[in-house]
Amino acid sequence: ETGVTQSPTHLIKTRGQQVTLRCSSQSGHNTVSWYQQALGQGPQFIFQYYREEENGRGNFPPRFSGLQFPNYSSELNVNALELDDSALYLCASSRDGEDGYTFGSGTRLTVV
């Protein structure tokens, strides 16, 4: 059973650019959540996808968007990058939104 895998592991982008982060959920998991973790802080909920539909969103602007594919993998897209978007982006998956989400190791995004 494979866990949650995220790509890329590290990324450097320039302010104003767009970025796409990818996540493969754990086998058998159909629910994916994305979190932003700033340095020294706890993860903050961005949004969640269940069976290809967004079913929950945190306090993030519309330039943060996502997709979930039929194989339940997911993408996080961020447009018009700002310096404050620099963070570790975490993907977590579960089966039917059940408790005990499994997290990936994250993508470290640096915006310069």
Next chain:
Amino acid sequence: QQQVKQSPQSLIVQKGGISIINCAYENTAFDYFPWYQQFPGKGPALLIAIRPDVSEKKEGRFTISFNKSAKQFSLHIMDSQPGDSATYFCAASKASGTYKYIFGTGTRLKVLA
């Protein structure tokens, strides 16, 4: 009302000692309280979790104590080991179909050999 307050921010414990991390919440609709362990460069890993219908849950050296009336819960690590040195996050969620987690700000634990 959505916050989860975690303390202390950092903790140093001698090997073999007990590490205690505390969390408090406001929203009484929360009904699931997990603890996650995070090593540098890694994502959080689920350690142990509790629901409000029990006051204590133990798994190996890790114990969650839960006080529903005080809206507080804590993680106890018995016989702390250097390998336990990591950042610990408490979280809370409610069964709303979204299961979004509200995380605490984290506690950096260092266990001295």
